Amino acid sequence: MASAAAGASICMKSASCSLKQAQAPSRISGLRSVSLPISGKNFPSLRSSKGPFRLQVCCAAKPETVSKVCDIVKKQLALPDDTEVTGESKFAALGADSLDTVEIVMGLEEEFKISVEEESAQSILTVQDAADLIEKLIEKKGP
Amino acid sequence: MNPLLRSAMIPMNTLCFQRNFAACSRALVPVQLPSRSETHLWYVVPDEVKSASLLGQYSKILSPCEKEYISCVRGERLKKTALLARVLVRTTIARYQTNGQVDPSSLKFRKNIHGKPELEWDENDHGSPPPIHFNISHTASLIACGVTVNSPIGIDLEEKDRKIKNNIVSFARRYFTAHEVEMLSSIPDPETQRQHFIKLWTLKEAYVKALGKGFSALPFSTFTIRSRNSSRNCQSRDLSDSSSSDAEIVVESVDGSSSLMNSWQFTLLELAGTHFAAICVESDGSIGGRVFTPRKVTARKTIPFVEDEFHPGTDAVVLGGL
Numbered sequence: 001m002a003s004a005a006a007g008a009s010i011c012m013k014s015a016s017c018s019l020k021q022a023q024a025p026s027r028i029s030g031l032r033s034v035s036l037p038i039s040g041k042n043f044p045s046l047r048s049s050k051g052p053f054r055l056q057v058c059c060a061a062k063p064e065t066v067s068k069v070c071d072i073v074k075k076q077l078a079l080p081d082d083t084e085v086t087g088e089s090k091f092a093a094l095g096a097d098s099l100d101t102v103e104i105v106m107g108l109e110e111e112f113k114i115s116v117e118e119e120s121a122q123s124i125l126t127v128q129d130a131a132d133l134i135e136k137l138i139e140k141k142g143p
Numbered sequence: 144m145n146p147l148l149r150s151a152m153i154p155m156n157t158l159c160f161q162r163n164f165a166a167c168s169r170a171l172v173p174v175q176l177p178s179r180s181e182t183h184l185w186y187v188v189p190d191e192v193k194s195a196s197l198l199g200q201y202s203k204i205l206s207p208c209e210k211e212y213i214s215c216v217r218g219e220r221l222k223k224t225a226l227l228a229r230v231l232v233r234t235t236i237a238r239y240q241t242n243g244q245v246d247p248s249s250l251k252f253r254k255n256i257h258g259k260p261e262l263e264w265d266e267n268d269h270g271s272p273p274p275i276h277f278n279i280s281h282t283a284s285l286i287a288c289g290v291t292v293n294s295p296i297g298i299d300l301e302e303k304d305r306k307i308k309n310n311i312v313s314f315a316r317r318y319f320t321a322h323e324v325e326m327l328s329s330i331p332d333p334e335t336q337r338q339h340f341i342k343l344w345t346l347k348e349a350y351v352k353a354l355g356k357g358f359s360a361l362p363f364s365t366f367t368i369r370s371r372n373s374s375r376n377c378q379s380r381d382l383s384d385s386s387s388s389d390a391e392i393v394v395e396s397v398d399g400s401s402s403l404m405n406s407w408q409f410t411l412l413e414l415a416g417t418h419f420a421a422i423c424v425e426s427d428g429s430i431g432g433r434v435f436t437p438r439k440v441t442a443r444k445t446i447p448f449v450e451d452e453f454h455p456g457t458d459a460v461v462l463g464g465l
Binding site for chain 1: 282
């Protein structure tokens with residue numbers, strides 16, 4: 001399954017917010033294109049991070065998706081329940097090695113009934129990256 | 144004056160007491176480069192490095208970029224592992240002094256397109272680069288750095304007791320090749336199966352790291368790693384033969400184009416009694432033609448600047464086959 005979405009995707013430039021200063025494209029979920037469902041459920045949220053030239057634009061995955069990813073990650077890495085794991089948590093910084101990451105991806109595939117190509121694995125650096133990719137793949141799969 | 148030239152002109156005992164190393168009992172013990180048919184393996188056991196002041200010394204030899212990375216790592220234990228990994232790489236390379244004293248903090252690194260760290264060397268400043276290839280791997284309880292001369296190298300470590308959360312055969316069906324699934328499925332005892340899985344994982348990781356590619360650029364389903372008994376020149380799948388010293392570990396492409404793959408040599412070993420370690424090195428073909436000659440591995444345990452230990456025969460036990 002190709003990771004680049006074809007068809008109904010809205011280029012970020014046409015979203016109703018200024019993206020001229022986006023200097024960190026790799027933070028836009030690590031995907032080549034982003035699809036924005038017209039229903040408005042996943043309206044892009046604009047967050048500015050430190051410094052004037054880094055706008056982090058996030059087509060935020062649903063909080064419950066992020067939360068499920070956090071649970072799977074915590075379970076795989078055997079982290080204590082009170083460990084803070086959020087969308088911004090990096091797998092490597094949580095102690096995940098390559099085998100952990102692949103096990104996590106496999107867990108996500110089973111939980112969400114999707115298939116993640118190995119080539120996509122390198123774009124999954126944070127919990128948020130995983131959640132965004134999951135939602136994209138779910139949407140591609142259709143009803 | 145270039146700081147490296149300046150440090151090269153200072154006598155060795157004075158060098159030991161530079162600002163970074165004032166509290167150390169010894170400087171780094173220099174070593175000869177490995178021969179072309181040899182691999183050096185240096186390893187650190189993080190739990191044995193306890194001194195806060197030593198860890199403080201270690202931090203000082205890192206680059207600003209490395210320090211920043213470590214500051215993002217969550218938890219003291221993981222931070223320590225990340226620190227020791229970078230220190231091990233820097234101090235290990237610095238030991239192979241081919242151009243006079245090398246200050247470990249002066250070494251520069253870059254990553255290739257897939258993220259594999261490489262030595263960045265400025266010939267104008269430091270003369271010809273040492274012909275060193277290195278690769279690092281770590282778990283929570285061990286950090287190792289493999290070094291070769293003139294051959295790309297990849298290494299991977301896993302704890303022998305590591306538990307797999309997913310079902311092993313399901314995992315293999317998803318990510319490995321049909322041959323490997325068949326091999327794993329044929330192992331009746333779950334513990335033996337788990338150990339075989341770990342060994343296979345480390346070998347596959349070592350291979351993609353030697354190629355400088357990593358899991359995403361070279362999916363594990365595109366190549367098979369297996370044992371071949373080269374003295375009988377037949378494909379041996381008998382696991383009871385795995386301790387045979389004639390068993391050779393080989394890699395084959397799934398699409399059948401194996402012509403380029405004879406140049407990769409694998410060594411599987413048990414390291415420090417606690418880990419499986421796989422080493423993959425590109426052999427330049429001048430070593431023994433197609434007669435299988437196991438590559439020599441010299442393993443040394445170290446606490447950089449403090450002590451090095453060499454226990455041949457006990458540190459690293461080579462496992463004959465898969």
